[in-house]
Amino acid sequence: MKTQRIAGVLSPVVTPFKADLSPDPERFVRQCRWLLSQNVGLAVFGTNSEANSLSTDEKIELLDRLVGAGLDPARMMPGTGCCALSDSVRLTAHAVKQGCGGVLMLPPFYYKGVSDDGLFRNFAEIIERVGEAGLRIYLYHIPPVSQVPITLALIERLLEAYPGTVAGVKDSSGDWNNTKAMLDQFGKSGFDVFPGAETFLLAGMRHGGAGCISATANVNPAAIAHLYDTWQAADADAQQKRLDEIRGTFAKYPMIPALKAAAAHWSGIAEWATVRPPLVALTRDQAASLVADPTQRGFDMPGLRG
Amino acid sequence: MKTQRIAGVLSPVVTPFKADLSPDPERFVRQCRWLLSQNVGLAVFGTNSEANSLSTDEKIELLDRLVGAGLDPARMMPGTGCCALSDSVRLTAHAVKQGCGGVLMLPPFYYKGVSDDGLFRNFAEIIERVGEAGLRIYLYHIPPVSQVPITLALIERLLEAYPGTVAGVKDSSGDWNNTKAMLDQFGKSGFDVFPGAETFLLAGMRHGGAGCISATANVNPAAIAHLYDTWQAADADAQQKRLDEIRGTFAKYPMIPALKAAAAHWSGIAEWATVRPPLVALTRDQAASLVADPTQRGFDMPGLRG
Numbered sequence: 360m361k362t363q364r365i366a367g368v369l370s371p372v373v374t375p376f377k378a379d380l381s382p383d384p385e386r387f388v389r390q391c392r393w394l395l396s397q398n399v400g401l402a403v404f405g406t407n408s409e410a411n412s413l414s415t416d417e418k419i420e421l422l423d424r425l426v427g428a429g430l431d432p433a434r435m436m437p438g439t440g441c442c443a444l445s446d447s448v449r450l451t452a453h454a455v456k457q458g459c460g461g462v463l464m465l466p467p468f469y470y471k472g473v474s475d476d477g478l479f480r481n482f483a484e485i486i487e488r489v490g491e492a493g494l495r496i497y498l499y500h501i502p503p504v505s506q507v508p509i510t511l512a513l514i515e516r517l518l519e520a521y522p523g524t525v526a527g528v529k530d531s532s533g534d535w536n537n538t539k540a541m542l543d544q545f546g547k548s549g550f551d552v553f554p555g556a557e558t559f560l561l562a563g564m565r566h567g568g569a570g571c572i573s574a575t576a577n578v579n580p581a582a583i584a585h586l587y588d589t590w591q592a593a594d595a596d597a598q599q600k601r602l603d604e605i606r607g608t609f610a611k612y613p614m615i616p617a618l619k620a621a622a623a624h625w626s627g628i629a630e631w632a633t634v635r636p637p638l639v640a641l642t643r644d645q646a647a648s649l650v651a652d653p654t655q656r657g658f659d660m661p662g663l664r665g
Numbered sequence: 666m667k668t669q670r671i672a673g674v675l676s677p678v679v680t681p682f683k684a685d686l687s688p689d690p691e692r693f694v695r696q697c698r699w700l701l702s703q704n705v706g707l708a709v710f711g712t713n714s715e716a717n718s719l720s721t722d723e724k725i726e727l728l729d730r731l732v733g734a735g736l737d738p739a740r741m742m743p744g745t746g747c748c749a750l751s752d753s754v755r756l757t758a759h760a761v762k763q764g765c766g767g768v769l770m771l772p773p774f775y776y777k778g779v780s781d782d783g784l785f786r787n788f789a790e791i792i793e794r795v796g797e798a799g800l801r802i803y804l805y806h807i808p809p810v811s812q813v814p815i816t817l818a819l820i821e822r823l824l825e826a827y828p829g830t831v832a833g834v835k836d837s838s839g840d841w842n843n844t845k846a847m848l849d850q851f852g853k854s855g856f857d858v859f860p861g862a863e864t865f866l867l868a869g870m871r872h873g874g875a876g877c878i879s880a881t882a883n884v885n886p887a888a889i890a891h892l893y894d895t896w897q898a899a900d901a902d903a904q905q906k907r908l909d910e911i912r913g914t915f916a917k918y919p920m921i922p923a924l925k926a927a928a929a930h931w932s933g934i935a936e937w938a939t940v941r942p943p944l945v946a947l948t949r950d951q952a953a954s955l956v957a958d959p960t961q962r963g964f965d966m967p968g969l970r971g
Binding site: 415467470471506 | 686712717718719720721722723748749750751752755772773774775776777779780782783784786787790809810811812813941942943944945
C-alpha cells in the first residue's frame with residue numbers, strides 16, 4: 360500500500376448491474392474512471408454500492424477489473440468488512456495485495472448487542488491474519504443500517520493496539536455530535552475522520568476532518584470535491600448550502616435506487632437503474648420527478664456514457 | 666430432494682471450531698450423527714450455528730462432509746439465505762444437489778426497512794434461478810436478530826406464487842401470537858410452522874405445528890424429541906415445564922457460547938468452547954455455573970466424545 364494517506368471526497372461507488380442482475384464490469388470501470396477525473400476517490404463496496412448484495416468472489420472480480428484497467432489503487436478504499444471473519448480476511452488481504460490505499464471495514468453485522476470485546480477481537484484477527492504493515496483500516500460506523508456501532512471506547516482500544524493500521528473512520532451516524540467527538544478525541548492521533556455525507560463536509564473540515572465519503576458523490580462529484588478544495592474560501596457556506604439542497608432531493612427517495620435512476624437518466628443507459636433485491640428500483644414517476652427537480656438543473660454525467 | 670416433508674425437532678447445529686478458528690469437520694460430523702441418533706434433524710447453518718460467521722465456501726465444505734460421511738440429507742435443512750443473492754442461489758442450489766430435505770432461508774439482512782416487494786423478489790429470484798421442482802424453502806423469521814421480518818402478507822404472496830416450494834417457516838419471533846397467526850392462516854395450506862424454540866413446541870403441536878427448531882436441541886435433544894413424539898400423552902405439560910427449566914438455564918447466558926460451553930464440558934473437549942468473533946466465549950466462572958446448575962443434572966453428550 361502507498362504511504363500517502365487517503366483524503367478528500369470519496370464515493371461509495373454504485374455498482375452497475377446488467378438486466379440479469381450480474382455486475383457490469385465495463386460500466387463499473389467507466390463510472391470509477393469518471394469519478395477519479397472529478398477528483399473523487401473510490402470507496403467501492405460501500406453501503407451504496409450494494410456491497411452486501413455481492414458475494415466475495417464478485418467483489419474480488421470487480422476490484423481486479425478496476426486495477427487491471429489502470430485505475431490508481433492508491434485512490435481506492437474498498438469495503439472489506441463482512442459478517443464472516445473468513446470473508447473479511449480474504450477480501451482485505453486481496454485489497455492490500457492490489458495496493459489499495461485503505462479499506463473501509465464494517466463490523467460483522469448479523470448478531471446484535473455484541474460486546475466491544477467481540478468486535479475488538481474481530482478487527483484484531485483480521486489485522487493479524489492479513490499481517491501486512493501497509494494495511495490501512497477505516498472503521499465504518501453506520502448504526503442505522505448495521506445496527507452494530509463502533510464506539511469511541513472501541514476505537515481507542517484499536518488505536519492503542521494497532522496504531523497506524525487503524526487509520527480512520529467513516530461516520531455515517533448522521534449525528535454531528537458523534538462526528539465531532541471522534542474528531543476531538545482522535546483527530547490528533549493520525550486518525551482520519553470522514554463524515555458519511557457531504558452534509559458535514561464543511562463542519563468536518565473546520566474541525567480537522569479528512570473529507571467525506573458520500574452517496575451523492577456518485578452523481579454530484581465535482582461540486583462536492585470543489586468544496587473540499589476550497590473550504591476556506593469566502594463562499595464555502597454558500598457551497599455547502601447548495602450541496603445540501605441537491606442531497607435533499609435525493610433524500611426524498613430511497614437513496615440507492617435514486618442514485619441509479621439519476622445515473623440511468625444522465626447516462627442514457629436504462630440498465631443503470633437496476634438494483635439487486637431486496638432493493639427496488641424507483642418507479643417511472645419517481646425517477647421522472649427526481650430528475651425534473653430544480654436542484655438537478657445543470658447536472659450531467661458524461662463520463663457514464665459510451 | 667425427497668418428497669417426504671421434514672417434521673419433528675431440528676437443531677440449528679452449533680459449528681465446532683479449532684483453536685485457529687477454522688471449522689472442525691470431524692467434530693461437526695460427530696455432533697450431527699449424535700443428533701440424528703437422538704431423533705433430531707439437522708438445521709445446520711442456522712443462527713446458533715454461527716452460519717453468518719462462515720463463508721459460503723466453508724458452508725459448502727461442511728455440508729459436503731456431512732453427506733460424504735453418510736448422514737441422511739433428507740434430515741437436513743441447511744440455512745442458505747445470505748445477504749447476497751448470488752450466495753443464496755449458490756448455496757441453495759448446492760443443498761438441492763446434495764438431496765437436502767429443505768433449506769432454511771433468512772431474508773437478506775443488511776438493508777433495513779426494505780419492502781415486501783423487494784423481499785418477494787429476493788425469494789422469487791432464488792427459486793427461479795435454482796429452478797428445481799424438489800426445492801423446499803422454509804422461511805426464517807427472526808426479527809430480533811435479522812431486523813428484517815417475514816410478514817404474513819409476504820408469506821401469502823410467496824405461497825400463491827410458489828406453492829409446494831415455499832414449504833414452511835421457522836418463527837423465532839419469540840411471540841406466540843405471531844406463531845399462532847401463521848398456523849391459523851397457513852397451516853392448512855401445506856405450510857409447516859416450526860416455532861424457533863421448544864418453548865412453544867407443545868402449544869405449536871396443539872395448533873397443528875410441525876415440530877420445532879431450537880438452539881437447546883443441541884444439548885438436550887432426546888427430551889425435546891420425546892415431547893414431540895408424545896405430545897398427546899398425559900405428561901406432556903410436565904415434559905414442557907421441564908424443557909422450559911433447562912432452556913431457562915441456558916438463557917441466563919449468551920446462548921451460543923453457553924451451548925458450546927456445555928458441549929465442551931460434557932464432551933471433555935475444551936476446544937468445543939471456541940466461538941468466532943464477534944461472539945465471545947463464556948468466562949470460566951460462567952461456564953462452571955452453567956454446568957453446575959441443578960437443571961443440568963443427568964445431562965450427558967456421549968456422542969460428542971471420541
